[in-house]
Amino acid sequence: xxxxxxxxxxxxxxxxxxxxxxxxxxxxxxxxxxxxxxxxxxxxxxxxxxxxxxxxxxxxxxxxxxxxxxxxxxxxxxxxxxxxxxxxxxxxxxxxxxxxxxxxxxxxxxxxxxxxxxxxxxxxxxxxxxxxxxxxxxxxxxxxxxxxxxxxxxxxxxxxxxxxxxxxxxxxxxxxxxxxxxxxxxxxxxxxxxxxxxxxxxxxxxxxxxxxxxxxxxxxxxxxxxxxxxxxxxxxxxxxxxxxxxxxxxxxxxxxxxxxxxxxxxxxxxxxxxxxxxxxxxxxxxxxxxxxxxxxxxxxxxxxxxxxxxxxxxxxxxxxxxxxxxxxxxxxxxxxxxxxx
Numbered sequence: 001x002x003x004x005x006x007x008x009x010x011x012x013x014x015x016x017x018x019x020x021x022x023x024x025x026x027x028x029x030x031x032x033x034x035x036x037x038x039x040x041x042x043x044x045x046x047x048x049x050x051x052x053x054x055x056x057x058x059x060x061x062x063x064x065x066x067x068x069x070x071x072x073x074x075x076x077x078x079x080x081x082x083x084x085x086x087x088x089x090x091x092x093x094x095x096x097x098x099x100x101x102x103x104x105x106x107x108x109x110x111x112x113x114x115x116x117x118x119x120x121x122x123x124x125x126x127x128x129x130x131x132x133x134x135x136x137x138x139x140x141x142x143x144x145x146x147x148x149x150x151x152x153x154x155x156x157x158x159x160x161x162x163x164x165x166x167x168x169x170x171x172x173x174x175x176x177x178x179x180x181x182x183x184x185x186x187x188x189x190x191x192x193x194x195x196x197x198x199x200x201x202x203x204x205x206x207x208x209x210x211x212x213x214x215x216x217x218x219x220x221x222x223x224x225x226x227x228x229x230x231x232x233x234x235x236x237x238x239x240x241x242x243x244x245x246x247x248x249x250x251x252x253x254x255x256x257x258x259x260x261x262x263x264x265x266x267x268x269x270x271x272x273x274x275x276x277x278x279x280x281x282x283x284x285x286x287x288x289x290x291x292x293x294x295x296x297x298x299x300x301x302x303x304x305x306x307x308x309x310x311x312x313x314x315x316x317x318x319x320x321x322x323x324x325x326x327x328x329x330x331x332x333x334x335x336x337x338x339x340x341x
Contacts, residue, residue, distance in 0.1 A: 001321050002159065004028075005177045009167035012099070012152040014068030014085045015201045018042060021064040025176060025195050032183045043209040046183065046193040052336055054189030059215035059297075060182065060328070061206060061286050062175030062222070063199030066168065067310045069098060069131070069151040074142055078135030080105065082151065083126065086200030090126050092311040097154040098131060103144045105131040105151060153312035163318050164241070170314040171223030172199070174304050178221050178325045185329070188336030199286050203253075206286035210293040217260065217298045219331060220287045221324065223316065224248070224278060226305035239305040242317035244274030245324045248301040250281050253288035260300035263340055267330045273323050278303070302327060 013021035022044050026036060035047040044064070067086030074080055094109035108130050131151060135141035157167030167173075179193050192213045197205035210218060228240040239246045247268075248254075249261050268275040287299040304324050307315040334340055 001177060001181065001325070002165065002318060004180060005165065005170075005174060005321065006157045006167070008173035008176055009157045009169050012068075012150070013065055013169075014070070014150045014152060015065040015198045016085075017150050018064040018197050021176075022195065025064065025180065028180055029183055029193070039208055039212060041205045041208045042197040043205045044195040045209060045212065046195070048183055048187050048191050048193065050187040050189035050191060050336065052189045054336055055338055056216040056335055056340070057214065058189065058332070058335060059192045059194055059210065059213050059218040059290075060179050061194045061196060061209070061218055061220045061290065062179050063172045063196045063205070063286055064176060065197055065200050066152065066171070066173075067200050068153070071100075071145055071147055071149045071151070073147065074138045075130070076138050078133070078137050078141040079108065079130035080133060080141060080145060081127070081130060085150070086310065088126075088310055090129075091123050092308075093126065093129060096312045098151040099154040100145050100149050100151045103133055104154060105133040108132045155312050159318075164315055165318050166313050166315045168312055168314065170304075170306050170316050171309050172221070174223050174306070174316060174321055174324070175221035178321070178328055181325050182328055182332070188333050191332065196286055203284065203286045203289040207289035207293055210290040210297055214294055215297055217300070217335070218287070218290045219328065220285050220290070220299060220301045221328065222285050222301060222303040223306040223309060223314070224303035225283065225309050226307045228305075228307070239276055239278055241305045241307050241315065242319055243276050243305070244268075245320060245327050246276055246278050246303040246305050248278045248303065251278070251283050251285065251301075252281060253284035254291055254299065254301070256287065256301050257298040260298055260340075263334070264300060264302065264327070264331060267334060268327060271326070271330050273327050273330070275327070276305075
């Protein structure tokens with residue numbers, strides 16, 4: 001899992017520009033797939049036959065895209081102006097390394113020495129930040145980049161501490177890694193795997209993927225916010241990294257199927273898989289588009305808790321990733337043998 005997750009997180013693919021991620025997944029899935037399609041939106045739809053057709057048509061879903069920055073202009077001195085693609089907290093940006101293809105940059109902020117007593121120390125808006133790519137004029141900068149180009153965080157993935165892992169884009173390359181692992185290990189019933197696009201800007205790809213597949217049930221595999229720092233207690237502690245997969249019953253855009261939710265809870269207890277509930281009704285996933293497709297789709301959500309999500313260096317527990325894979329496998333097996341009503 002670690003090697004696969006590192007390969008996926010090293011790729012750049014902001015919403016709408018997921019090409020390199022899609023091609024990696026296509027090549028990784030090809031030896032194990034019975035059919036691979038790419039739709040007009042850019043979703044990659046992979047079909048794998050199981051030992052049975054199953055009583056419910058099934059779709060697994062994880063999104064390929066990540067948050068990032070898009071070039072919106074260059075000033076006369078060669079500094080690149082940008083906007084956010086997806087939800088990014090402006091406080092994580094100053095001083096961070098970014099890249100656009102082979103072009104490296106640093107997000108600039110005024111020197112601390114000039115922010116003394118009486119100076120404004122508030123965080124500047126994103127529109128007031130710039131990327132320094134080492135150019136000295138607009139014409140020089142525009143030889144390296146163009147309007148509409150994407151900058152992604154420049155972060156080397158890697159292990160640290162006691163089983164923790166840091167990288168950019170863990171949301172949702174961890175879901176993609178779990179789906180590729182399931183595909184490689186084999187499935188119990190016929191299953192579609194939807195690797196979707198543009199989730200971070202409104203779950204746009206998942207609706208077309210679900211319309212084409214027309215599943216009865218969709219399981220969405222995600223990364224979700226872990227807020228488990230020492231200053232967070234009680235209900236403020238949304239989910240804890242290393243404490244197991246997160247099950248969602250509701251978020252800001254979806255009420256997940258209650259029967260599927262209860263079934264997942266029972267599977268965790270039956271197989272002694274550690275798990276936790278998401279403690280806030282916030283955020284959203286591809287489920288918001290999938291559940292309203294055609295005549296409606298029953299949706300369930302599983303996620304790995306991710307610290308510092310949508311930042312240059314997110315953190316997750318590899319134990320959570322393995323348990324997410326294990327729970328997904330148990331869920332698929334239970335559907336194939338008819339345990340779910």
